[in-house]
Amino acid sequence: QCxxxxxxxxxxxxxxxxxAVRDNGDFQGxxxxxxxxxxxxxxxxxxxxxxxxxxxxxxxTFAFTVRWDKFSNATTAFAGQCFVDMAGKETLTTMWLLxxxxxxxxxxxxxxx
Numbered sequence: 718q719c720x721x722x723x724x725x726x727x728x729x730x731x732x733x734x735x736x737a738v739r740d741n742g743d744f745q746g747x748x749x750x751x752x753x754x755x756x757x758x759x760x761x762x763x764x765x766x767x768x769x770x771x772x773x774x775x776x777x778t779f780a781f782t783v784r785w786d787k788f789s790n791a792t793t794a795f796a797g798q799c800f801v802d803m804a805g806k807e808t809l810t811t812m813w814l815l816x817x818x819x820x821x822x823x824x825x826x827x828x829x830x
Contacts, residue, residue, distance in 0.1 A: 719776055719799035719807050721768055733764070742768040748783045760787045766795075776800050791817035 721744060725733045735746040747761045766781025780796040797811030819828045 719801050738768050
């Protein structure tokens with residue numbers, strides 16, 4: 718069984734810590750990114766999410782958002798799935814969309830990555 722709670726590190730050396738997942742699948746935590754839009758020093762940002770409870774023998778899917786309000790006017794939504802290999806190593810795979818604030822509707826085209 719894959720457990721989302723705990724400390725995770727990605728390929729960019731960013732860290733994510735998820736507190737215990739509640740019975741209904743809700744969780745929260747914090748994210749420390751090593752990659753910033755402004756190129757400056759990042760701080761820990763809050764995250765909130767939910768895990769879909771897996772069926773018998775399934776791997777859970779999940780989604781969470783991170784609000785980068787301490788150093789950027791942006792929010793990122795992540796969606797992914799947790800897997801466990803034959804050796805027992807847990808791996809999260811995710812895709813993300815980052816939305817940064819822009820000053821006008823005409824600039825909307827460049828606001829989402």
